Amino acid sequence: MILMKKILLTVFAAAALGGALSAQNYPAGLIDKTVAVVGNEMISIGQIENELMYRKANGMASDASMRCEILESMLEAKLFLMQARIDSLTVNQDMVSSALTQRIDQFRQALGGDDQVEEYFGKPLYKLRQEWRSQLEEQSLTQQEQSDVASKIPDLTPYDVKVYMEGMDPEDLPVVPIKYQLSQICVYPDREAANMAVKEKLLGLRERIVNGERFATLARIYSEDPGSARRGGELGMAPKSIFWPVFSDAAMSLKPGVVSQIVETPDGFHIIEVIEKKGDMFNARHILMKPEYTSEDREKAFKTLDSLRTEILNGAVSFELAARFYSQDPATRTNGGQMADPNTGSSYFEIDELKPQDYNAIKDLAVGEISSPIESLDNEGRSGNTVYKIVKVDQIIPAHTATFEHDYMQLQDEVQNQKAMAAVDEFIENKIKETSIVIDPIFKECDFTRASWKQVALKSAE
Numbered sequence: 001m002i003l004m005k006k007i008l009l010t011v012f013a014a015a016a017l018g019g020a021l022s023a024q025n026y027p028a029g030l031i032d033k034t035v036a037v038v039g040n041e042m043i044s045i046g047q048i049e050n051e052l053m054y055r056k057a058n059g060m061a062s063d064a065s066m067r068c069e070i071l072e073s074m075l076e077a078k079l080f081l082m083q084a085r086i087d088s089l090t091v092n093q094d095m096v097s098s099a100l101t102q103r104i105d106q107f108r109q110a111l112g113g114d115d116q117v118e119e120y121f122g123k124p125l126y127k128l129r130q131e132w133r134s135q136l137e138e139q140s141l142t143q144q145e146q147s148d149v150a151s152k153i154p155d156l157t158p159y160d161v162k163v164y165m166e167g168m169d170p171e172d173l174p175v176v177p178i179k180y181q182l183s184q185i186c187v188y189p190d191r192e193a194a195n196m197a198v199k200e201k202l203l204g205l206r207e208r209i210v211n212g213e214r215f216a217t218l219a220r221i222y223s224e225d226p227g228s229a230r231r232g233g234e235l236g237m238a239p240k241s242i243f244w245p246v247f248s249d250a251a252m253s254l255k256p257g258v259v260s261q262i263v264e265t266p267d268g269f270h271i272i273e274v275i276e277k278k279g280d281m282f283n284a285r286h287i288l289m290k291p292e293y294t295s296e297d298r299e300k301a302f303k304t305l306d307s308l309r310t311e312i313l314n315g316a317v318s319f320e321l322a323a324r325f326y327s328q329d330p331a332t333r334t335n336g337g338q339m340a341d342p343n344t345g346s347s348y349f350e351i352d353e354l355k356p357q358d359y360n361a362i363k364d365l366a367v368g369e370i371s372s373p374i375e376s377l378d379n380e381g382r383s384g385n386t387v388y389k390i391v392k393v394d395q396i397i398p399a400h401t402a403t404f405e406h407d408y409m410q411l412q413d414e415v416q417n418q419k420a421m422a423a424v425d426e427f428i429e430n431k432i433k434e435t436s437i438v439i440d441p442i443f444k445e446c447d448f449t450r451a452s453w454k455q456v457a458l459k460s461a462e
Contacts, residue, residue, distance in 0.1 A: 035440035036071065038078035043071065050131070053121070057107070068446035072453055075439075077142045079431040080149075084141035087148070096136045103132055105239040113237050113281060149427045150420035156412055158404075164415045165404060174402045174414055179348040181395035182362065183337035185308060185322055186329035186378075187301040187388045194291035198269050202262050202289055206271050209259050215273045215285050224268065225288040233273075233285035240280050251284045252277065293386055298375065301388035305373040309390050312370060319370065319392050329378065329387070338394070348397065358391060365393045432456065 036043040051070045104125075107117045114125050121128055165173065205222060209215050216232025223229040240248035244265040251272050254260055260272040268290035275283045308326060312319050323337030332339055340347050351359055357376035365371060371391045378385045402411050432452045439453070441461040448454045 035443065036075060037436070037438045038075060039082050039435050039437075041078040041082055043074050043078065047074065057110075057120075065447065068443065068448065071439075071443055071446065072448050072450065075437070075453060076428055076450075077138070079428060079435065080142040080145040081138055082435070083427075083431070084145035087145065089141050089144050089148075091137045091140045092144075096133060096140055099136050100129065100133050101241065103136075104129070105241050108281060109236070109238040109242055113278065146424060149423055153416075153419045153423050156415055156419075158408070161408065161411050161415050162404060164418070165411065170401065174407075174410060176397070176400055176402050176407050176410060177350050178399045179350055179397040180354070180362065180393065181347050181397075182339045182349065182358070183319055183323060183392045183394055184329065184332055184339055184389045185305065185319070185327040185337055186332070187304055187326075188328045189293040189297035189301060189386055189388070191291065194293050194297075195269075198289045198291050199262055202269055202271050202287065205287060206259055206262075209271075209273075215259065215287075219285055219287045222289065223287040224290050225286070228286065228288075233287055234275070235284055235286065237276065237278070237281055237283040240282060247272070247286075248282075251282050254284075298388065302373040305388060305390045309370055309373070329389075337392070348395075358389075362391050362393050367393050367396055369393055428452075 032044055032046040034042045034044050035048070048067055048070050051074075052066060055066070055070075104117070107120070108114065111117050111120055117128070118125055123131075201222075205218050209218065214232075216234070219233025220229055223233050225233075228235055240252055243251070244267070247263055247265050247270065250260050250263045251274050254272065254274040256274050256276060258273070260270075263270045263272060268288050270286045270288050273285045275285065304326075308317075308322050311317050312322055320336030323333055323335075327333040327337055331342070338347055339349070341349060341353060355376055357374055361371040361374045361376075369392070373388055373390055376387055376389055378387045400406075402414075404411065428450070429452060437456050437460075439457040439460045441457075444457045444461040446454070446457060448457070
């Protein structure tokens with residue numbers, strides 16, 4: 001579905017089957033109890049089962065060792081949490097509130113509302129809010145402490161990077177993927193005319209609905225949202241926060257059965273009919289239509305770009321000068337057409353950072369060559385943002401093993417990450433040695449990834 005994020009739900013069943021089972025399950029009839037103590041922090045069966053349930057609800061595959069994995073991650077988190085309390089770190093309540101809202105909204109959408117969430121988890125929503133907020137607050141402290149530990153490593157010098165490289169097998173050095181530096185000249189279609197045309201179509205559909213035709217029937221025929229069109233445009237009961245704000249605002253302002261005026265979102269243009277509203281949730285139907293550009297638009301743009309390409313290849317004008325005068329993309333025109341990643345500002349692109357249309361146009365070109373005119377999308381990558389362009393390959397950096405001379409920044413990041421991981425690992429090992437820790441014998445057979453936890457579990461079982 002275009003408008004909403006989805007999470008996959010799977011049915012959870014507690015594994016409490018007869019007899020004393022393996023460490024990954026519990027004896028029959030075992031009630032919630034503390035199964036691990038880390039200093040003055042406790043972990044219960046209920047916390048492990050809640051996390052297991054949450055992971056499964058988010059589509060994570062489980063196996064017999066998942067409870068052991070969850071316990072180990074909780075044990076390590078408690079070590080950081082204890083230190084965070086000693087260091088008097090404070091919870092980032094804004095991040096906690098945002099994460100809590102997102103979590104609740106995900107389950108509301110997936111399950112169909114508050115009642116269904118309560119039924120699935122077997123608890124009232126206010127109780128879930130309390131539990132999840134407490135969990136997220138602990139996560140906030142844990143993550144801050146872990147970041148503090150990782151950030152205390154000294155600043156790296158070129159010598160550190162060189163020592164790192166000399167101590168590694170050349171085959172283990174990171175590989176830098178192929179990168180492209182590109183320039184473009186863009187021509188836009190007549191977007192105003194295309195938008196007007198799609199609006200006229202939607203106004204016609206709205207009039208037909210107002211005159212008695214069924215919204216659902218027209219949605220099945222005309223809506224360009226495949227996820228909802230087959231359901232007569234129905235989106236299902238969901239929190240307003242998961243939709244584009246302008247869409248939510250329009251829907252929440254409607255009375256059930258009333259058809260909205262045209263609403264524009266990054267997905268296109270909509271008309272909306274609200275079926276039901278409940279608090280900050282609603283169920284609505286919509287018909288989505290996207291601007292379409294004519295063959296005349298394409299032919300006109302391609303003709304212009306072909307002429308420019310010919311002039312550039314004949315030496316009559318440079319690509320850079322042509323871009324400054326003729327390109328209609330404001331982001332690249334002032335740079336002589338040179339493209340840059342809008343997220344990082346880098347002028348070098350890996351393959352997966354390029355739009356598929358752009359990569360297909362340049363993948364067989366050599367440095368200095370210019371593509372034929374292509375149809376692509378602008379940097380927003382949204383519906384209706386079609387753009388026609390020619391692309392020039394300015395530079396190609398072949399895939400290669402990282403070198404100190406050419407890839408210092410990447411190697412520096414690699415060393416930084418390695419040292420940060422080592423600092424975190426050292427913190428955990430030291431804390432295990434100096435902290436009073438008890439693990440219930442039902443987990444003594446767990447194959448923990450860290451040998452220290454295995455030793456603690458076996459000692460606790462003695």
